[in-house]
Amino acid sequence: MSQLKEPNLPESDVPESTARRRMITSFSLFALAAAIPVGVYEWITNSPKLYGARKPLRRVLDANAALAKTYFSNTHLVATFPVEEAAKKPRQNGYDGLKTPLPEDWKLQIDRPQGAPLLITMDEVKALPKHEIVYEFKCIEGWSQVQHWGGVRLSDFMANYKLGTKSGNAPNPESADDLYSYVGMETPDKGYYVGIDMESAMHPQTLLAYEMNGQPISAPHGAPLRLIIPVKYGVKNLKRIGRMFFSDERPRDFWAERGYDYYVGL
Known part of the structure; x- marks a missing residue:
């Protein structure tokens, strides 16, 4: 036997009990729909923090990072431009890290797991x-600008001083197990x-x-030495480097803590 359905009556002809049941059902569904996002919001806001973000949000960010790493390649280069297109x-x-005078005896300090730190002029x-x-420098705030930079490849620097490896040998991309995970x-x-x-860090454009x-970097732009890493947004392009170290644990990160x-890859 087929299920009997309520007839499609004009609103004025619907029995009071049926109208009341429909209203209660509608309000119940509305309340449930409203409660779900509120509950999710409260669950997120009451979750403990992980690296500066609520744990569920950090897990989402980490999942996005893991996905980005699957298609990252040192053979993938960012687009470059003629010098005349660079901003004059x-x-x-940003001035964080630049609010005090540069030490007159500045040297780049490189911490090593074995031995004293290197001090490089x-x-x-x-x-x-x-x-x-x-290349086109990109800020996480939404602006970008073609800029011209010069320096030494970080990978060449690490090879010259035999940095970033657990063996103390020069980095070899084919020996990934010997490389630390982070700089x-x-x-x-x-x-x-x-x-x-x-x-x-080992990308050939870093x-x-x-x-x-073509001129020495000015103080507001990170003199005497800064990081230019085109595969990342500007927040990772540290100005005025004072210390460098290598680790398998995530180093502290100013904006990740916030x-x-x-x-923040591109």
Whole structure:
């Protein structure tokens, strides 16, 4: 026997009991629909923090990073431009880590698992092969600008000083197990700091830059030495590097501690 259905009557002819039942059902469904997002919101906001973000949100960000890493390749290069297209007055953004005077005796400190830290001068950095790049610098705030930078490849720097490996040998991309997972960097005053995944650090376009538009970098842009990492948004491009170290644990990261994505790849 087929199920009997209520007849399609005009609203004025619907029995009071039927109308009341329909109203109760409608309000119940509405309340349930409203309660679900409220419950999810309360669950997220009451969750503990993980690396600066609520745990469920951090898990989503980490899942996105894991996906991005699957298609990352050192053979994938960002687009480059003719030098004449570079901004004559590159935009400066952010002063964290730059609020105190640069120490007069600045040297780049490299922490090593074994032995004393290396202290490297700018002359020693400039003795390595120089590379230049003109590319579109992208800020996570939504603006971008074609900029011209010069310096030494981070991968060449690491190879020259035999950094980033557990064996103490020069890095070899084919011996991934010997590489640490991350590079950590911070300003001399420790006011700004980043963690970079090793694959991005070893990318051939990643530079320890000391020139902008063919001239020494100015203080607001990170003199005397800064990171230029075209495969990341600007928040990872640390200015005024004071210390560098290597780790299998995530180094502290200024904006990740404030709820941003840790990877922030392009």
